[in-house]
Amino acid sequence: MKLHRNLVFAVVDALNLIFNEEEYADKVVQKVLKFDKRWGARDRGFIAETTYEIVRYKRLYIEIAEVKAPFSRPNLFRIFAVWAVLRGIELPDWKQIEAVPSRKIKGRFDELSKIRKFKESIPDWIDEIGEKSLGEKRWTKEIHALNEQAEVILRANTLKTSKEELRKNLLENGIDCEPIQGYKDALKLVERANVFTTDAFQNGLFEVQDASSQLVAEFLDVKPGQRVIDTCAGAGGKTLHIAALMENKGQLIAMDIYENKLKELKRRAKRNGAFNIEPRVIDSTKVIKKLYGKADRILIDAPCTGLGVLRRNPDAKWKLQPEFLDKIKATQQEILRSYSKMLKPEGKMVYATCSILPQENNDQVKSFLASEEGKDFKLVKENKIYASESGYDGFYMALLEKSADKKS
DSSP, X not given: OOOOHHHHHHXXXXXXXXXXXXXXXXXXXXXXXXXXXXXXXXXXXXXXXXXXXXXXTHHHHHHHHTOOSSOOHHHHHHHHHHHHHHTTOOOOOOTTSOOOOXXXXXXXXXXXXXXXXXXXXXXXXHHHHHHHHHOHHHHHHHHHHTTSOOOOEEEEOTTTOOHHHHHHHHHHTTOOEEEOTTOTTEEEESSOOOGGGSHHHHTTSEEEOOTXXXXXXXXXXXXXXXXXXXXXXXXXXXXXXXXXXXXXXXXXXXXXXXXXXXXHHHHHHHHHTOOSEEEEEOOSHXXXXXXXXXXXXXXXXXXXXXXXXXXXXXXXXXXXXXXXXXXXXXXXXXXXXXXGGGEEEEEEEEEEESOOOGGGTHHHHHHHHTSSTTTTEEEEEEEEEXXXXXXXXXXXXXXXXXXXXXXX
C-alpha cells in the first residue's frame, strides 16, 4: 500500500481532535471526511478505518511509540508510524515521519501482546472490573470481540418494504446484502458502503441498526393498537422499530430528557412513515405521573456504560471514568422504579442496556424485583448477548410482567 500525504495528514488531524481535544470519534471522522470533496470511497475508507483502528488500540500504540498525552504533532505521526509498521506498510521519506526502528516496534508489540490490558488496549480499571464481573475466560474473549470492527447491519422498515424487496432494491444499486439467520428484518452488508446516500435510505426503506439492538423491540411483544411507551427513546432507533411492529396502529409515546434527540426522532419518523409516535420531553416528574397505570407496554432502554458497543464507539473506553459506573447504576435503578409505575396491571416491560456487566443488568432487575415498586412484577425471561458469541453488539434485555389487580 502506498501512503498518500493528504490522507495521512487527515488521519493525524483526526487523532489530534480525538486524543487532545477529546472530541467524539464519529463526529470527528464525519468532519474530517469533508476536508476534500475529491476524495473517493477508497480514500474516505482509509481515513475512517485507520482513525478508528488507532483509536481502538490507542494504549498499545502509544506504549510502543513511547509518547504521552498531550500529544504533539510529531507524537501523532509517531503513533501513525507504529500502526503502519505493524501493518507491514512501507513508510515514505517525509520530514514529518522520523526514522522508525521497525524491529524494535515489532519486538515491543510481541512483548505487550502477552498482557491483556495492552493487547486489547483498555484502561486498567475496565480490565479489572471486566474480569471480576465476567470471569477471566469470558472477559478475555469478550474484550477481544469488542475490538473487532463492527459490520454494517440494516433493518428493513416493514412499514414500507420487506427484507427481500429491500435486498433486491439495494442490489440494483450495487450494494450487496445478505440476511442473518435469527434476525427477522436484518440485512448485513457484504462490503462496507455509504448507504445513507441511497434512494432507499432517503425514502425510509431501512435504518442502520446493529443486529443485537434489533432484538429489543421484538422482546417487548407489542401488538397493534396498544399504548406503548419508550421511556429513554433518544433519537429513536428502537422507537421506529416498535412503530413498525405496531403497524402504525395504537399510540407510541417516545420520551426523553433531551429535546434535541426527540427532534431528530421526529425527522426520522417522517422519513420512515411512522405516524403513531408522540414525542414527549421529560422536563418534570409530572410527565411521568400523568401516565401512571396507562401503558400496555414499556421499554426502558436505560443509560449505561455502553461497554457492549465498544466496537462502534471505541473512544468510549477512554472517556469512561471509574466513578461513572456507580452513578449510572443509581440512575438505572431510579428509572426502573419510577418509570415502571406507568405500566397497567398485566402489562409487560422490557429493561435493556447495551452493557455486558451484570451490575447494570440482571443485578438491577433483582434489586427492582426486591423493592416496593417491583413487588407486583415477575421476570418472564432475559437475554444476555455477548459479542464473542453472537458476532454483534453486547446487549442485555429482561422481560418483566406486572400482575393483575388484586380483587378486594
